Amino acid sequence: MxxxxxxxxxxxPPYESVIRTVAELMAEHYAHPSALHRAGTDAGKLVERARAAVAGLLGAAPGEVVFTSGGTESNNLAIKGILGLAGRKTRHMITTAIEHSSVHGTARQLESEGVRVTYLTPDEQGRVAPSDVAAAIADDTALVSVMHANNETGALQPIEEIGALLRDRPRVRFHVDGVQAVGKIPFDWARSGVDLYSASAHKFRGPRGAGYLLVRDGLKLHPLLAGGGQESDTRSGTHNLPGIVGMAQALRLAIESxxxxxxxxxxxxxxxxxxxxxxxxxxxxxxxxxxxxxxxxxxxxxxxxxxxxxxxxxxxxxxxxxxxxxxxxxxxxxxxxxxxxxxxxxxxxxxxxxxxxxxxxxxxxxxxxxxxxxxxxxxxxxxxx
The missing domain is CATH 3.90.1150.10 (Aspartate Aminotransferase, domain 1)
Structure with missing residues (x-):
């Protein structure tokens, strides 16, 4: 049957061409991308080539692309990365009651650590109102986190309108979980008003274990992981070269189609x-x-x-x-x-x-x-x- x-x-299911690319890279480019010998240098060049490709497809600068292990890490890095630097005077976060568990769970965890969180309620169509976001902003608000497309219902959130109203509040950063939107919903990074945008490769026919976080140029995040200082000290850990290159290839195929x-x-x-x-x-x-x-x-x-x-x-x-x-x-x-x-x-x-x-x-x-x-x-x- x-x-x-x-x-x-x-x-x-990954694109067949992506499967072939990942297999080839695992077989031929297994050197550590941070190593100083030729094999490591070649691997590092492939990582940076993939970064430039992802940035070009999204209208971002290469330095705005941070490679991660997927959507959950990207969401955690965005939220904790902002609130970890915000300090005691800006310890308020606004999100919605319908976020993916990696955002909702992070918000709950931060609440237990003293962060004040406002959860906005959607209407019966599953959409939050930008006016509710504006009304929830307080003097100590550091971050607004609203998903692009809901993972259960598919409801699209008005992120352009939210981004526009936050432009006049530069101390309030705007994070969008775009995991369900990449390759399906048009998104203009340069004009969006979004400061952080999360994605996961296996949602757009790329390999599992690879993702990215777009981080607005000049924005510094408190890292989740201490280690070798990869990704400009934002995300330490050995680069997943096959996953990163495979993700860049899948992203190109998804956006083109x-x-x-x-x-x-x-x-x-x-x-x-x-x-x-x-x-x-x-x-x-x-x-x-x-x-x-x-x-x-x-x-x-x-x-x-x-x-x-x-x-x-x-x-x-x-x-x-x-x-x-x-x-x-x-x-x-x-x-x-x-x-x-x-x-x-x-x-x-x-x-x-x-x-x-x-x-x-x-x-x-x-x-x-x-x-x-x-x-x-x-x-x-x-x-x-």
Whole structure:
């Protein structure tokens, strides 16, 4: 039986060319990029070539690209890097109640260490209001952290508007978790008003264990790791050369194909939603207006049914989806994101996430919808009262 993988927001299959590049680099360029001999120098040049490539693709300067191990490290470095330098007079952070666990968990950790955190509540479409950000800013605010695209619902946040209002407040830094947006949502680093932007390679068909943090020129971060002083003393540790070069290659392929991909993904989204309208047991949690939504994520609830039951029955029919985000999928608690959106416990508990990829075509969506409908029909007698 053919398997249909609809969990691209958790992780994507790498480009075949990226797999070949990573394998070649592991075999031929294994020297330490910081070593002084020729092999090390050659490896170091490849790292810097990849940095220049990433910067060029994003409209950034090479010195604004900090290589990390992925989204979680990038988010931690951005948030702790700012608040670690802010000092006692600026110990306030503004974020949202719907951030990825690597941001939400970092905020909770900092709260336990004395940082004051304001969590903004979204509307029922999963979007926060820029006016709420402005109202939350205080004299001791050091950082605003708002994601670009939500990892559960795909709701797009108004980061351009937030960036614009923060331009008049230069002491308040703006961090954006862009992990779910890179390669799917246009982003203009130079004009965005964003100071820090996080990304992870395996979300745009690159290798796992590689990511980057864009850091506005002139902004100094308190490092998370002490060590050899790599990445201009911002991120110590031996460079993951195969991952870094593979990420740069995947980023180029993702950005070059983004206009076509966006168009096709929105067509697939429309097709799925038209099918879902004919399955009354399912409720849409993602924004209904696609102008407010990422093209590749659709979040659905079957109120009264545990999501893992629906997930495993779909899996028996060759369809792979997820519950909540991959980092929270083993939790039996209601979705923190859907709860914050005010959708109620039944919807927050019974949600699944469908996320598309480059390999999907219209026929795949039809098969997904058919198997969703048949699975729901089988489960309906088991609904909780």
């Amino acid at each position: 053919k398997t249909y993988y609809f969990d691209h927001s958790a992780s994507t 983004m206009p076509e991909r966006r168009k096709r993904m929105y067509e697939l989204r429309r097709r799925l939603l038209s099918h879902v309208e004919r399955i009354p047991e399912l409720v849409l949690n993602s924004p209904s207006d696609e102008r407010l939504a990422s093209p590749q994520i659709v979040n659905l609830s079957y109120p009264g049914m545990r999501p893992e039951v629906l997930l495993h029955m779909l899996e028996e029919h060759g369809v792979l989806v997820s519950t909540q985000s991959a980092c929270s999928s083993k939790s039996l608690k209601p979705s923190r994101v859907l709860t914050a959106m005010g959708l109620g416990e039944a919807r927050a508990t019974g949600s699944i996430r469908v996320s598309f990829g480059d390999e999907h075509v219209a026929e795949d969506i039809d098969i997904l919808a058919e198997r969703l409908q048949s699975t729901v029909a089988k489960l309906k007698p088991l609904e909780r009262n």
